[in-house]
Amino acid sequence: MPSAFLSHDARVRDTWKAAFPDLLAGPLAHVPPAATLVWALRPPRPDGDAAALVAGLRRQAAGRPLILLADVPDEDEALAALAAGASGYCNGHAAPAVLAQVALAVGNGGIWIGQSLMQRLLAATARGLAAAPSGQEAGAASWRERLTAREQEAAALLAQGASNKEIARRMAITERTVKAHVGAMLEKLGARDRLQLSLILNGLEAPR
Secondary structure, three states: OOEEEEEOOOOOOHHHHHHOOOOEEEEOOOOOOOOOEEEEEOOOHHHOOHHHHHHHHHHHHOOOOEEEEEOOOOHHHHHHHHHOOOOEEEEOOOOHHHHHHHHHHHHOOOOEOOHHHHHHHHHHHHHHHHOOOHHHHHHHHHHHHHOOHHHHHHHHHHHOOOOHHHHHHHHOOOHHHHHHHHHHHHHHHOOOOHHHHHHHHOOOOOOO
């Protein structure tokens, strides 16, 4: 999957090159036609709006996934970028291994966001469910028959925004076991990633 890294000065960082030796590079004003995954480093904040940058680049990308990089990540900015159509939001100084994980997740149709933002979104989803009509609550229960009793217990905690560490502590199991439960839930409910899984568990999206 050819990756294109765009920045205001068109410079390539060593970490980017280490993750993708054959990457394409260029200025923010131009998305290389050969790129199938587009990474854009957000300029310094006084130089523009991240959501507007994402919207403009998406028009150029013509359906190709776009990941916004930020040297000083901000949760509100991440939310705005995702709302504008970005498929991911990542630290511009992320290690090569992390960049490779981001590419894999986004390339498989998922969304990549940091752990703190993920917890914020999951918690907000759970609050939204608490105020939802009873019909939505009934929809939230439709996934239970597909999961084992322990998976259901983990799912209920995940839907409330709990991290793997918190789920492990509250269920008195290891984080490795929690990861196994989450993996089983993703497969059984047809979710791409943890965010979509939370939407399904909270009755805001139907399982597949």
